[in-house]
Each structure stands twice: as structure tokens, then as C-alpha cells.
Amino acid sequence: MRTSLLLLLFCASTIVFAQSEDEKQLKSIYDLALTEGQGYDWLNHLSNQIGGRLSGSVQAELAVDYTKAQLDSLGLDRVWLQPVMVPKWVRGTPEFAFIETKPGLTTNVPICALGGSVATPDGGIKANIVEVKGIEDLEKLGREQIEGKIVFYNRPMEPTLISTFESYSGCVDQRYAGAAEAGKFGAAGVIVRSMTLRLDDYPHTGSMSYGDVAVANRIPAAAISTNGAELLSATLKLNPDIKFYFKQNCKQFDDVQSYNVIGEIRGTTHPNEIMVVGGHLDSWDLGDGSHDDGAGCVQSMEVLRLLKETGYKPKRTLRVVLFMNEENGLRGGNKYAEVARNKNEKHVFALESDSGGFTPRGFSFNCSDENLKHIQQWKGLFEPYLIHMFVKGYSGADIRPLMDQDLVLAGLRPDSQRYFDHHHAENDTFEHVNQRELQLGAATMASLVYLIDKYGTIPNTKIKG
């Protein structure tokens, strides 16, 4: 017994001594994040002192000022604001809707205007409903069955997909293009089932587009909660002649001035090679935008802080970019890429966190096979932290405009199960973010950035997909 104990101790000390520099650096990063993380405090301020940060709002501007001041306090080499004009859409007074089964017999249901929608007429819209499972149903129904009615898009998110982002992708066309398409058949308005896998009473907003539909022909679009959608669908089955009423006062104003917030640590040996880590500072207006994407912003800020505090001096220039207007315009992401192009800046890597502040599981990469293989060599280093996903896939909306450069794009992949419970809804709030989960995400991002900086990427390999 005693011998085996001694042996065990000997082995343990050998393991400690055999620890590589990389293992040590990752351990320092994770330890610091879990003991003295700043991200949760920053998020608390963004969420509880500022709140929802819709582009063009006072809150969005307060968030620019706050995050710039925080980056200033970190002692980076440079912190600046990058001007960008953003759309300003305002929700107005709370929306209101009901199902009318007979004249005078009504049931209220929770709705919210989709971002970018026009208002209803002052008195609201009351019309018959036609339920569809998607845009493709419109053609089958034709103008005679749609004209003057409210089109109700009710295809639910597919529950059997393990990644809830895949389920979302399979549904979101109803929200984004549903009004533009239904308008072509003479619909009076559209109601879209909220993009969540839960049955609850929260309507989930999100961006929509009228495409090239003339302003005069635009019809109002709203999201209905999933419970509301179930009730509406069941009521329609009993009586297809019921009416639906809704009223919303949203309005599009002229574009206003806003900013991307940027901070950087200048590279020691390859200062002209830029690595970006970021999230988006704007959010929807219903909740406080804690998961989408306050979490990604504070994690990205934390990446620079963690590397700095652990004493690591990046060879390449490391930038945190807090992008403005991801939700309803992507102006910040486009502006950043445009300026980079104009200045001939060479980007080798960009990482976005915009999938919620949940337990990190790994990354998906938009890069060449060669670079994926190169990165997958580091998988073992992440095993102690239960990070296991290193796959091809989506990176992030804000960094995608950089794609014409010779770089690796990456997205943090947190556990996705709860994301759409909160996404774009009133309950995307601070208390639903767990401090450790948030900080583990930041540490995981910082670890990848460290490895990319140290070992570089494989240049001149084409991004596929």
C-alpha cells in the first residue's frame, strides 16, 4: 500500500514537471478567469445599468462609452472608436393583439413587432387568418386565398436537431422574408411563430427585411409567443373564420452616428498581422441582451485582459472589436472590414462569440482543411477543460465580411440547448448567465488566441465553405 502510494506521488510529480509551456499557459488563463474574472462584472453593468442596446438608442451609445472606458483602464496599446452610421428603428408603445372568435369575444395573445417592420394603421389591423408552414405554401394558396388576410407563419423549430442553431436556421426565413413574400400576394400583415423550442409566453423579435418591396407596399410583421401560436392554430382548426387583431407603432428613423469600439495590444514580432476577437455591442430592446451578445463582448474584452494579466506578449497584433449593429444591419461588421481593406490591414485570424454565455464546448471554423487540421493538433490541450468540438462551420456574422482575406474565421460554440429560450426575448437577462460558464468561455477563447498567436496559421490556403 505504502509503496504504491509513493509510486503514485512520484508519477504525479513527473507529470507536473513534464507539463508543457502550453499546458501551463492554458492553466494560468483558466485559473485567472475562474478566480479573478472581470467579464461578469462588466456584463452586470451592461445589462443592469444600461440594459437593451438597440442600434441608435441612448443605451447603445452608453454601452460604447462604458466599454471604451473599461478598455482604456486595461492599459492596452491603443483604444479607439470607429465611426459607423447605423439604422434607428424604434418599437414605440407596446404592441397589442387578440384572437376574435366571435364579434366581442376576444382572447389577448402576446406579440411584438419584428425589427424593421412598419407600423399598423393607427387603429390596428383586423382580418381573417391564413396559417402556413412556410413561404413555399404561399404559392399554393395563391392571391385569392391570401389577399386581405393576415398570414400566420407557424412552422416550429425542429426539436430533433441537437444543435438548436440548426433548428433556428431551418425556420428563420419565415421571420426574415415572410412579410416581403406575403405582401406580394396581397396579405394585410404577417404573424410569425417565435423562434424558440420552448412553449411559453414570450414573443421573440428579430430582424426582417422587405427586400426591394416599395415603402408603400410594406405590410406589418409581428412575432407571436409559441403558446400564442399554439392557441391561434388550435382556434383556427375549430373555426377558420376567426379574426386576428394587432396594433404596433414602430418606426424607422434616419440613420444615426454610432461606433465600433476597438482596443489592441500591438504584436511584438509581427505587428502587421492582426488577430481579431469580438462580439456585438448592440442587442434587441426587449431584454437586456445579456446572452445576445453582452456575453460575447465581455468575453472578448476578457481575452485581452487574461493574456495581459498572465504576462503573455502576443507576437501578432491582437484586437478586441465590439461591433455595432449586428442585429439589424451588420453595419459595424461591414465597416470594420471596409476600413481594414482600405488600410491594407492583414488579418490572419478572427474569432467571434455570439452564441450565448453558456458552457463552452469548442469552436467551429470557417477555414481551409489545412488550417483545421493544424488547429486540431491542439485538441489535447483543451481536454482538461472539457472542450471537445473543433469542427468546420459557422464563425460569426460580424467577422464574415473579412472573409476575402487569407485568414481563419472561428466561432465559439457554447452549449446551445438554452440559447433560444432567451434569444431576442424579454427574458434575455443577466440572471440567466452563469458566472463560471461565462468565464470558461472567455478562457477557452483566450487559449485559442494564444495558440494561434504562438504557432500562427497556414497562409495561402483557400477558405472553403
Add this chain to the structure above:
Amino acid sequence: MRTSLLLLLFCASTIVFAQSEDEKQLKSIYDLALTEGQGYDWLNHLSNQIGGRLSGSVQAELAVDYTKAQLDSLGLDRVWLQPVMVPKWVRGTPEFAFIETKPGLTTNVPICALGGSVATPDGGIKANIVEVKGIEDLEKLGREQIEGKIVFYNRPMEPTLISTFESYSGCVDQRYAGAAEAGKFGAAGVIVRSMTLRLDDYPHTGSMSYGDVAVANRIPAAAISTNGAELLSATLKLNPDIKFYFKQNCKQFDDVQSYNVIGEIRGTTHPNEIMVVGGHLDSWDLGDGSHDDGAGCVQSMEVLRLLKETGYKPKRTLRVVLFMNEENGLRGGNKYAEVARNKNEKHVFALESDSGGFTPRGFSFNCSDENLKHIQQWKGLFEPYLIHMFVKGYSGADIRPLMDQDLVLAGLRPDSQRYFDHHHAENDTFEHVNQRELQLGAATMASLVYLIDKYGTIPNTKIKG
């Protein structure tokens, strides 16, 4: 373009045809769990209609009746109650505590009695405080510095460990044995920092033991919330002479009759080889026991339902066991193993879910190296479901008494980050369980049970550790 699309479609259909029987069975299990799962509804009843189910309470008996009735409705081959006598400890009226910095100048702090503790005298206890970081400090302080005082155990859970269960293991001796040990030095009572990594206002209860300390010499023990512990510690640093007051009215009654709830599907070809899947039906009394361990119970019930509904007929006998009294006695687990021994029942496999209803990450096994290697062959089958942990480790308290049999013991390993936010506290409640996470856990368990049943385990290999 068209050609490559056709090629893609061809490849996709080939993949579908090449799907193995096992892949198909796992897909059926996960699909059913995510579309028509029952677990969440069962948990809703256990949590919101019954509530906290402390051994010996009316709620525990209601839970026995309810789960038996639900198992009866599943059309299993046999459902029965296994009698077991359990301890009955009752909290009594709410506990009360304050820090007294000067006579008359007090600050209330949240506490709760530890399970199994004696009451304070009717008027409570007021005494000076001595803060320690663990039981080992008592010896150093000695009787002269402890006698007549309240010992305040304040070693926090270690935040740098990625598994929060490891952090818990490193602290829980303070709660379990703190009172017995401090009593030996003449302490008047003990206050223990709550076992959670969060700073908040919830005191977390849990079992404690007086060991062989005579009834007359037992001192009362309570948990203090982490915010309370921080305040107490800071106040002590300013003035070591402050006093602490607490009062609790808990009481131990005589043992009462209770039951393990058991259901089984009889094996078609090896009915004498038994596989167990289970959780514990009792819980603490402060919350409603949704994560600990309502989740594990409904997931275990769901395993049998999922296999039955997908048309799988196990070769071996598959039992769900809802164990009584895991929290403060383990009488149910011990009784089950005792009866199995007396009846000469041969158990080949036992799986427990008692780590919360969070996103499943895999399993830890208490089994031989040969069996671990055997099971690890199936890792690829779990990859589409993001299940990646197949490691040696802890299985579960209730199934451990079966260890003298030639079997594989396993524990479901869900994501652990949020578990101790809720563990044994008032906020272990239904709304903190996500339906998909819960059902993914059940499907993961059912998939392992299916594979174990189909391919068997390797017999006559000794369990190590």
C-alpha cells in the same frame, strides 16, 4: 453545380442506407425523447404538485405513490414497492441568526440547520466565533481557543477545478464531520459556509453526522449562505470579539416505514441478468428537489419508456429503481443491495443519474479496465449527440452497495457548472431545469442501457477503484 448537387444527394442517401442498426436505434431514442418526452411532465408533478421530499415526510410518501402509479401506467412486466425503514428528521420552524458587533447592534444572516443536526436550546446560542479553514485547524487552536465558542468553517469550494463535484469533495468534510470534531474541543455549535461556488443569500443544507458522539454531547450545526459567510469573516477581521447568535428547532424522530419504487421489463433471453437504472426519490426540504434528484428519477423512468416505445425488447431484465433516503441515510440503496444479495440476484450493470438535469456530457464508470475499453468502443455512436466523456470515476451513492457483484457501475455526467448553485438550497426548483437538457440526459442513458444490453459486459473482471 447541378452535378455536384446530385452527387451530394447521392452521398446523403448512401449515408442513410449505411446507417447501422445501433445508429438507428440511438436516433429513435433521441428523437422520441426530444419530441414526446414524458420526463419533464413527471418532474413538473414531483416538483410543483408534491415538492421537497425529505425522507419520512408526507411528500416523500406522495412521491412513492405517484411514481408507482406512473410506472404502473407504462405497461411494464412488474412494478412493486420495496419496504425500507428510513430516518425522519424535521427542520421545524425557520432558523434565525445574527451577527452582534456590539450589544444591541445586530445584522441578520441567512442560515439553515444541517440535516441531522440537533436543535439549539430554546433561547438559541450566542457565543464568540472562531473561524477555521477546515477540521485540521481545530487541533492547532486547541480546546482553550475553541471551548464555549461557535466554530465557523469557512473553507470555500476551489473555483479552479473544472468539475464542480471535485470542488465539493474538497470541502464537504466541514459540513459532514465539522460538528462532531468541533464538539470534541468543547465548541458550543458550528456554522458552515454553504457548499456553492456562487456568492448569494441561499444557505445550502445537507447531511452531517455525529459519528459516535453521545447524544448528550452533540452540538447544533447550521449552514450559512456564502454572502453571510463573507460578511461574518470580514466582520471578524475588524473585531474578533463579535458574537454570533443562532436558533434552530430541528428534531430527529423514530424511523418510519418507506419504500423504494421499482419497475421492470423482464429480459427475453437472459432474464436472470439484471440491469438497474435509477435515481433517488427523496430530496432535501428547502427547494422542491428538481435537480437533486427529481431529474434523475424521471430520467430513469424515461429510460424504460423510451426503450419500450421504440420497440426494443431487452435481452436482460431492465429495472428502474427509485431509491429512498439517499440524502440522509442511504437506507434505500443499502436495502436494495441487501435484498439482491439475499435473493441471489445477479446484477451486471447499474447506472445512476444524480448530478442534476443539465446537458449530458457522458458517463463515469466504476468498472474494470476491460469493461471501460469495451464501452469506449461505442463512443462514435454518441458523437452526434455531443456525448464525449467515457471515463473512470464515481457512479452513484445508491448503486455503490451493489459493488460486491460482478458488474459495471456508471454515473451520468451532465455539465456540472450550475449544479451547486442549486444543490440542497431553496432554489433547487423546477424552473431551473431545461426540458431539452433533461430529455437529452434520459436519451443518453437509454442509449447506453441499449448497448450494454445488446453487447453485454465482460464478466469476471474485477472492479478497481
